[in-house]
Amino acid sequence: MLRSIINYFYDKIAGSRLDHPIYIIPTFDGLKVVLLNIILLVIGLSYANNYVLLFNFILFCLFLGSMFYTHFNLSGLKLVSITSPQIHKGESREIALYFSTSNSQGHYFLKPSFKSNLVKIQNQKQTYSISSANNFSIKILIHGEKRGRESINKIYLETLFPFNFFRCFTFYSVDLRLFVFPEIKNGTNFQKSFVPDLINKESDEFFIREYQTGDSLKRVDWKKLAQTNKWYTRQYVAVNPEPVVLSCDDNASEELLSSLCFSIHEMQTRNIPYGLKLGNKSFIAPGNSPFHLLNCLRELASYDN
Structure with a gap:
């Protein structure tokens, strides 16, 4: 039930016409931290315990700092281009996402995804990092599940870095035509x-070249050998x-x-x-x-x- 609500929420956001806005919402772990903060605050005030209130203050600052840094980890990132692989049903290929960034600190633990009826992202829990060392690119391994063609309009990118308290995500508008070719299989029902x-068919036309070790004696130009006392081979032109x-x-x-x-x-x-x-x-x-x-x-x- 909760997963259906979340998916409906994501679909509504993905359908918006905004240019990859950044959204941030607390995770279940983040909600647990909020509940713990409230409990510690009540206990600290009720019993006038400064140590509990101090711990509550530190935990609250950590919570706010996590929210800021999670948003900062995804900000400044722009999708520049995307490559569409040539993939057959049953094969695995890579889709490359190329980004530009205005954040010199890099981006960490990013998880890209997209909706498709033809391919499936392998290892969906894998995360990626972007820095100047890898030219701002992410390569996603996909597997062809079904033959067909479709258009992919949205690329979803999220991060939970650093403490898994918040989920920060955005959608990039793309125009990707994805083709999944039939499986390569020599079936018995094919004529x-x-x-x-037509292999090894040759015409009557040929040209002369110098004899090389291993050439067949059937192709030796004996007439040319008698005239010049040198070995030559006839190289026939393929049809x-x-x-x-x-x-x-x-x-x-x-x-x-x-x-x-x-x-x-x-x-x-x-x-x-x-x-x-x-x-x-x-x-x-x-x-x-x-x-x-x-x-x-x-x-x-x-x-x-």
Whole structure:
């Protein structure tokens, strides 16, 4: 019940249009300190005990000092940029957050988080520190849980430093498009004819180069050897593979999308031009480049999303 109220409170704050304001609220430990202060104050006044009142004063100053320093630990911190990793379902990658700060003292025990239906932050209790030694960056390890795409609009950052009496937090507005690609898996339901075997195919065209130890005698240019009394090897030119279009029906299963993802990576490695056709919804012309690979993977991630 209490956790639901806190989450509702966070959602309301995250929906505000303010530019990363800093909020601070007492934790359960902080409320215990408040209750202890009240009890000590009542006892000290009732029994006129100066030692109890002195301890109550010291504890109260520690409480106020903790509130100030917790707020100071998060102030002056600004999110500059965020990197979106290329992640497949079942893989783990890092999201890097880059900050600038006007606080020369550094920032300690920071815990970033964000809401996502596709990825999960691993080791959610881990905290980070920011100083000039690590270029003001935080790297969060995430795990791909589900294929798809989504937009992340808020990054949540909190700290409990130094005594866990107060929770200081803020929200940064971001525009992050997150894609989780299908799992790379060569499924049995994928048609193998989509990836033709063009390895070691050669044309009749060749050029001559000097013979090197280990070259096959079948490629030795014997005619050139007879003319010049020097050994030469024929280097045949490989055939440019024909473009291949990978396609699937409108109701493709996750296993088929995983097989398509496997074949796309395989043909990218073998330098075979490939295209992608997902039913009647999208078509990408054949090509072979890192940008073309990224476009195809994003189409697979966005399929029926």
